[in-house]
Amino acid sequence: MPIAQNPLSVEVTLPREDVALLTVEGYLDVDTATEFQHHLANQLHHGRRHFLLDMSAVPFMDSSGMNIILRVYQEARDLPGSVHIISPAPAVRRILDLTGVSITVPVSQSVEEALALVDAQQATDGAEPDA
Numbered sequence: 001m002p003i004a005q006n007p008l009s010v011e012v013t014l015p016r017e018d019v020a021l022l023t024v025e026g027y028l029d030v031d032t033a034t035e036f037q038h039h040l041a042n043q044l045h046h047g048r049r050h051f052l053l054d055m056s057a058v059p060f061m062d063s064s065g066m067n068i069i070l071r072v073y074q075e076a077r078d079l080p081g082s083v084h085i086i087s088p089a090p091a092v093r094r095i096l097d098l099t100g101v102s103i104t105v106p107v108s109q110s111v112e113e114a115l116a117l118v119d120a121q122q123a124t125d126g127a128e129p130d131a
Contacts, residue, residue, distance in 0.1 A: 008032035010039045018081075019118060020048040021111060025057035028065035028092075036065065040072045049081030052114045056087035061095055073105050082106070082121055084114035 008026040015021055020043040028036060040051065051072055055061070073083040085107045088096060096102040108114040 008035050010036060012039060012043065014048075015052070015111065015115060016050075018048055019050040019052065019115070021052040021054065023054040023057070028055075028058050028061040030062060030064045033064035033068055037068045037071075040068065044072070044075060049076060049079045050118045051076055051081070051083045052086055052108075052111060053083065054086045054111070055092050056089060058092050059089055061092045066095065066099060066101055069105060070101065080121075080125055082118060084108050084117060086111060086114055 008024065008028060010025075011023040013021045013023070022036075022039060022043070024036065026032065043051065053069065058065075069083065069085070076083050083105050085096065085102070085105055087109055088107060093102070093107070096105075096107065106114070106117055108117065
């Protein structure tokens with residue numbers, strides 16, 4: 001059985017009860033997108049509403065990765081929740097900009113910046129931010 005050339009690593013941490021930080025490392029493409037989607041679905045299943053996607057260690061992403069980000073964005077928006085992309089590598093940022101995804105899905109430079117956006121959204125949604 002061939003081994004994936006560029007395995008994907010996804011580390012999930014919970015800065016807050018309803019916020020999942022997914023630190024993604026490696027190539028996010030057709031070969032690894034299913035694993036990424038599994039992690040997101042698992043967090044949705046456990047009641048997370050806000051998804052912070054740290055893409056700083058993703059040197060390459062194709063349409064498979066983009067489609068998953070857009071899909072979780074749609075699902076989170078209906079909760080209501082949110083998706084934030086954090087520090088995308090230059091090649092990934094270029095794809096996000098060229099396709100217009102960065103217009104739809106907020107791009108932040110840090111976890112703190114993304115959490116501030118989550119707080120601002122919760123304030124406008126009428127929900128109390130977690131202390």
